Amino acid sequence: MKKKTRVNIYDVAEEAGFSISTVSRALNDDARISAKTKVKVKAAARRLGFQKNAIATSLSTNQSKVIGVLVSELNRGFLSSLVHTLEDTAFAMGYSVIICQTNNSHEREKTYMDTLIASRIAGIIATLSLETDSYEHFEKAKEQGIKVVLVDRVSPKIKSTTKIVIDDYQTAFEGTQHIIGQGYDKIAYVSGPTKQLLYADRLRGFEQALKVAGLPLNPEWIEYSDDLSYEEGTRIAKKILSRKDKPNAIFTANNLAAISTIAYARQIGIRVPEDLGVIGFSEEPFSAFMQPSVTSIRQPSTEMGKLAVQKLVEEINADPGESYIHQKIILDTELIPRESTNRLCKR
Amino acid sequence: MKKKTRVNIYDVAEEAGFSISTVSRALNDDARISAKTKVKVKAAARRLGFQKNAIATSLSTNQSKVIGVLVSELNRGFLSSLVHTLEDTAFAMGYSVIICQTNNSHEREKTYMDTLIASRIAGIIATLSLETDSYEHFEKAKEQGIKVVLVDRVSPKIKSTTKIVIDDYQTAFEGTQHIIGQGYDKIAYVSGPTKQLLYADRLRGFEQALKVAGLPLNPEWIEYSDDLSYEEGTRIAKKILSRKDKPNAIFTANNLAAISTIAYARQIGIRVPEDLGVIGFSEEPFSAFMQPSVTSIRQPSTEMGKLAVQKLVEEINADPGESYIHQKIILDTELIPRESTNRLCKR
DNA sequence: AAAATTTGTACAAGCGCTTGCATAAGTAAA
DNA sequence: TTTACTTATGCAAGCGCTTGTACAAATTTT
Numbered sequence: 001m002k003k004k005t006r007v008n009i010y011d012v013a014e015e016a017g018f019s020i021s022t023v024s025r026a027l028n029d030d031a032r033i034s035a036k037t038k039v040k041v042k043a044a045a046r047r048l049g050f051q052k053n054a055i056a057t058s059l060s061t062n063q064s065k066v067i068g069v070l071v072s073e074l075n076r077g078f079l080s081s082l083v084h085t086l087e088d089t090a091f092a093m094g095y096s097v098i099i100c101q102t103n104n105s106h107e108r109e110k111t112y113m114d115t116l117i118a119s120r121i122a123g124i125i126a127t128l129s130l131e132t133d134s135y136e137h138f139e140k141a142k143e144q145g146i147k148v149v150l151v152d153r154v155s156p157k158i159k160s161t162t163k164i165v166i167d168d169y170q171t172a173f174e175g176t177q178h179i180i181g182q183g184y185d186k187i188a189y190v191s192g193p194t195k196q197l198l199y200a201d202r203l204r205g206f207e208q209a210l211k212v213a214g215l216p217l218n219p220e221w222i223e224y225s226d227d228l229s230y231e232e233g234t235r236i237a238k239k240i241l242s243r244k245d246k247p248n249a250i251f252t253a254n255n256l257a258a259i260s261t262i263a264y265a266r267q268i269g270i271r272v273p274e275d276l277g278v279i280g281f282s283e284e285p286f287s288a289f290m291q292p293s294v295t296s297i298r299q300p301s302t303e304m305g306k307l308a309v310q311k312l313v314e315e316i317n318a319d320p321g322e323s324y325i326h327q328k329i330i331l332d333t334e335l336i337p338r339e340s341t342n343r344l345c346k347r
Numbered sequence: 348m349k350k351k352t353r354v355n356i357y358d359v360a361e362e363a364g365f366s367i368s369t370v371s372r373a374l375n376d377d378a379r380i381s382a383k384t385k386v387k388v389k390a391a392a393r394r395l396g397f398q399k400n401a402i403a404t405s406l407s408t409n410q411s412k413v414i415g416v417l418v419s420e421l422n423r424g425f426l427s428s429l430v431h432t433l434e435d436t437a438f439a440m441g442y443s444v445i446i447c448q449t450n451n452s453h454e455r456e457k458t459y460m461d462t463l464i465a466s467r468i469a470g471i472i473a474t475l476s477l478e479t480d481s482y483e484h485f486e487k488a489k490e491q492g493i494k495v496v497l498v499d500r501v502s503p504k505i506k507s508t509t510k511i512v513i514d515d516y517q518t519a520f521e522g523t524q525h526i527i528g529q530g531y532d533k534i535a536y537v538s539g540p541t542k543q544l545l546y547a548d549r550l551r552g553f554e555q556a557l558k559v560a561g562l563p564l565n566p567e568w569i570e571y572s573d574d575l576s577y578e579e580g581t582r583i584a585k586k587i588l589s590r591k592d593k594p595n596a597i598f599t600a601n602n603l604a605a606i607s608t609i610a611y612a613r614q615i616g617i618r619v620p621e622d623l624g625v626i627g628f629s630e631e632p633f634s635a636f637m638q639p640s641v642t643s644i645r646q647p648s649t650e651m652g653k654l655a656v657q658k659l660v661e662e663i664n665a666d667p668g669e670s671y672i673h674q675k676i677i678l679d680t681e682l683i684p685r686e687s688t689n690r691l692c693k694r
Numbered sequence: 695a696a697a698a699t700t701t702g703t704a705c706a707a708g709c710g711c712t713t714g715c716a717t718a719a720g721t722a723a724a
Numbered sequence: 725t726t727t728a729c730t731t732a733t734g735c736a737a738g739c740g741c742t743t744g745t746a747c748a749a750a751t752t753t754t
Contacts, residue, residue, distance in 0.1 A: 006491060008710055008711085020711080020712095021712080021734060024710095024712060032733080033733080034732060034733090037732080052465055053406075054462075054465040054467070055466065055711090056406050056709070056712090057710080057711055058711090059709090059711075059712095059740070060711045061739085066445070074421065074430055075428065075632070080421050081422065084420060084422055087446055091447075097446055098445045098446070100434070100443070101431065101434050118398050119401045119402065144353060259633070259636055285633070289606055289610055290637060290638065356740065365703075367742095368703075368705075369703055371740095372742090379701080380702070381701080400741070403741040404742075405709095406710070407740080407741045407743085408709085408741085408742065409709070
């Protein structure tokens with residue numbers, strides 16, 4: 001048969017002169033084992049360089065100390081910062097984090113879900129991929145008893161799940177008010193795919209702010225992008241700024257697009273913020289350092305990440321007897337006014 | 348005793364009318380099982396919604412399809428991009444990736460190493476933490492049969508390990524030549540901790556280029572930073588630029604520091620690139636979009652990431668009989684001249 | 695038609711732990 | 725001293741899979 005590989009609990013038992021059950025309990029600080037025995041067992045384990053096989057423990061207890069993180073990709077400021085925090089917080093709570101990049105593909109999201117289920121993961125923290133519009137794979141996870149927490153990109157169709165979000169509608173509303181307050185009155189909007197709730201909400205907030213302010217809502221000034229990449233931002237800026245009836249401000253649904261919009265505008269001789277105000281959702285690490293610096297909306301990635309792990313672990317450890325109350329937690333955002341919309345006071 | 352949890356191989360065996368060994372082999376496409384049987388077994392598995400328990404497989408085979416990634420943090424452009432690629436490549440090869448951020452702490456690096464060993468990980472891809480100067484934990488992993496690939500931040504003290512690096516000495520040498528070629532002749536250098544080989548090499552390359560060009564090497568113009576953060580960059584720029592004998596160019600060992608150096612210089616009225624040339628190692632996503640854009644050195648994070656996974660998997664699957672040949676692979680870098688050192692042709 | 699192969703499948707041990715229950719030893723109460 | 729509890733430890737089954745080996749059936753060879 002197979003040969004044993006490394007030092008195991010049997011070796012420790014022999015070395016310490018106890019049975020394996022005593023060793024197991026001693027190493028787990030079970031109350032039933034006397035202090036003296038524990039000392040002896042631990043000494044023996046140390047002597048042998050014993051390292052508990054986490055796999056065997058997982059199989060035995062049917063649970064692992066690993067959290068799966070489903071995220072579209074790591075190359076965006078918000079997500080990279082979120083994952084950073086997730087990992088950090090999880091580590092502090094004794095969990096490891098397994099990263100799965102969906103690349104915004106629904107297919108890959110499902111594949112990963114299967115892998116995670118097969119790995120008997122403790123729980124999942126997910127940000128829906130942009131493509132995702134069916135949610136059976138989440139139901140599947142839940143059926144298997146895997147707890148899920150959704151962050152930022154959520155869907156009302158996924159029930160009984162903790163969700164951690166910002167108020168996209170309200171934030172976009174306030175962002176728009178900020179631009180209006182700076183004296184811009186012809187405002188364009190660059191949206192992500194409205195299939196994603198969050199982009200739909202942002203767009204609504206934008207439109208509502210215009211309506212409240214009595215400003216025109218020109219359908220020609222609303223553009224959509226699948227991925228809001230840097231290149232997409234340029235493409236759309238080009239389109240918008242080549243119309244006869246040009247807007248004098250652009251609100252983009254992420255920050256990358258804002259940055260490329262600014263770059264393109266300057267390139268064709270449009271001054272920012274004098275001729276064109278630009279504001280972008282989210283915040284990239286360099287939003288503050290650009291020239292002009294980019295007015296942004298800070299999403300509390302750190303807070304969201306911390307909460308996500310805490311809530312997940314809370315649910316994992318919840319008494320299975322009583323039903324866990326799933327919350328939708330809405331965190332505050334912060335508008336960071338910078339030069340790109342600063343039309344009022346000259347720099 | 349414990350109650351079984353989900354659909355397992357026994358259930359499938361019963362449903363299909365075969366023994367569990369046949370089921371196991373059928374699901375693994377073992378040659379000894381007839382095609383007909385395989386079809387039946389797989390159908391039964393599908394009917395029951397069976398999902399193989401990866402934990403049990405791992406325990407049984409004593410190996411897992413998980414690669415541990417040890418990285419200082421995710422918030423730097425190079426590392427975030429590297430990890431992105433690692434994950435992507437690993438996924439394509441049927442592996443998952445478990446991310447461990449050391450936060451540049453040696454202690455945490457060791458803790459993680461233990462966790463990874465306990466998880467019977469297939470292999471480790473690591474970037475040494477800045478603090479690390481002893482390497483027993485890597486030896487430990489290797490003793491346990493865990494393959495290791497080192498990327499970017501390596502150490503000659505870790506033997507028999509595949510290493511994937513750039514030529515830091517040569518790259519810094521060429522970078523310095525670039526600045527000199529632009530007509531700067533009083534060049535300061537901002538180094539990371541030279542305990543890390545890579546920073547020592549970069550510094551050597553810088554010094555050598557000065558020597559070759561016959562330029563003065565003013566010890567006052569060489570500064571060190573522990574983490575080369577944005578704030579550190581500002582602090583050091585302040586220090587260097589407040590000397591009576593100011594340099595007219597600054598080479599920083601990463602790009603973040605270059606960006607903050609530029610920001611600080613402009614703030615106190617020093618023009619970049621006219622009065623001060625700035626070049627930074629690495630490349631942050633926005634280096635190109637800054638004003639002025641930052642002359643950088645592109646490290647091939649994508650290529651490094653891909654190779655790292657490929658080499659690791661290659662070693663994992665290598666015949667244990669014959670000894671695997673560990674290579675040190677050196678990849679090309681690319682100097683990207685941008686505005687921040689463009690003194691010759693006016694923009 | 696018998697013997698020798700070649701399939702195809704089943705049995706059962708083992709991977710390294712956890713844990714319910716039994717039991718032995720130690721202590722307190724009767 | 726006997727009985728009744730505690731407290732500490734051991735036994736053995738079980739978690740869900742893999743896999744060496746045995747064996748029966750089907751196929752080929754003589």
